[in-house]
Amino acid sequence: MKTKKLINDGAAAVDEMLAGILAAHPRHLRVVEGSPRSIVANEGPRPGKVGLVIGGGSGHEPTFLGFVGKGLADAAAIGNVFASPPPDPIIECAKAVDGGAGVLFMYGNYAGDVMNFDMAAEMLAMDDIEARTVLTTDDVASAPIEQRERRRGVAGNVFIFKAAGAACDLMYSLDEVERVARWANDRTYTMGVALSPCSLPQTLKPNFQLGDDEMEIGMGIHGEPGVARGPLKPADQVTSELLDRILGEMKAERGDRVAVLVNSLGSTPLMELYIMMRKVKMMLDAAGIEIHLSLVGNYCTSLEMAGASITLMHLDDELQRLIDHPCDCVMFRSGEASR
Template structure:
């Protein structure tokens, strides 16, 4: 049976979504004339500031375009559902964000994104725009620790982009913005659990199947296989399994600080997320780890997939300062 969606022609869904987003947030974002898939902060790029360009496939809202605004990303290239943006809109984003101090590309570590953003960087260089790239690799389920460079970027993008956007907004040098981008990525750890699949607008069919009493630990945000398919268990048991896996890598010890993100993959309601958040805080308290800040809600979704992810950001003084720096974006504000 086809799934149900409130859509028109699926071929036009991205353009119609973008029109709706820009009309909802005209004080925050605009589209580049002639390149509607290039979304730019109205109050972002400025002379002498390192430009931050993010991007990726649609279907993960508010990631990525929701994080465009002052104090965070300067521009975002928008792809089709679960698909990388092509090079042209990425180049237009680089041009819009470039103000003479270099442009940093940041996005999740997926083959299509890497190929297209690398092509865009080469094209931008022809216009004398220096581009550097930092991939996000926070998904601890997607590769062993000794192969961290192969890991996917998932909900931890929220913390990583936030920190780098703050560094750019504070007019740090290109070298320092790149350094803290890599540091933020190295201090961010995410794992998720899927309970039911999502369906793509152009197929109206589930993109994977899972039993009615099953869950999959570590499933990716496009339905990539996780690390274990198990019988569905209680919220505390699921949270414990995720936290135990993150704790094996988290460098924070007793007395240290973290930031917490409990993220819905699309259809999991706040009620369930807050139940999980309660257990996250209990587990951190048991280890004497201080929670500096917590976010609960939809931050990196997978259309209507049921499930959630937990992200911990290990904080030091520098990362805390940048995390607390104000930002004002279309779908997120802080400070």
């Protein structure tokens, strides 16, 4: 059975989405002339500032497009649905935001993205533009802790990009921005649960199968296998299972602070997310952990997949300042810019 989508042509869906975003948000975004998959912030790039370029496949909105703007990412290179952007739009993004202080690439740890961003960095070096890379690896379920470098980047991107973007906006050097990005990534943890599949615009068919009464813990945002499949449990039990795995790694002590994200994978409504947030707050209160910032909603989706993820960033004073730094993006604002 085919799914229903409000599209014209599956093959044109990404480009038509980009045209719509640019039509809706001309104050925030522009496209690089001749490179329609290179989206740049109108404010943010400036001389002497490290340029932050993020990117990856479409279908995860508001990641990545929604986080382009002043105080966060300077540009995003956009790929097809669940597919890496090729090197050319990445290169054009970097050139558009290069202020002479270097460029930092940040994206989730997926083989196609690594290959294409690395190729772009090599080609930029020929033009004397230094591009470094920090991969996001916050998905606790995707590899054991001793192999963290193999983990995928998922919803924790929001906090990791936010910290790095603030460091760029505060005119940190490339060395310091890279340090902040790696530290932010090391202190960010995500666990998710899938309840039903999504379908690609090109096929209109589910990209995996789950029974009517099943859930899968740890499934990736492209439908990658998780760590446990079984009967659907009540929200409090699911939330406890996800958060227990995070807290087991995070090693927080009483009095520590965190930023929390309860994220919809696409079709899970706010009602259910806030039920989960309620349980997160109860568990963190019991552990003596303070919530400094909480976000609830669609931040890193998988088209119309049903399910949710929980992310914690283990804050210190520096990360807290960077998370609080104002930003003004199409789909995310914080600090003074959000008022």
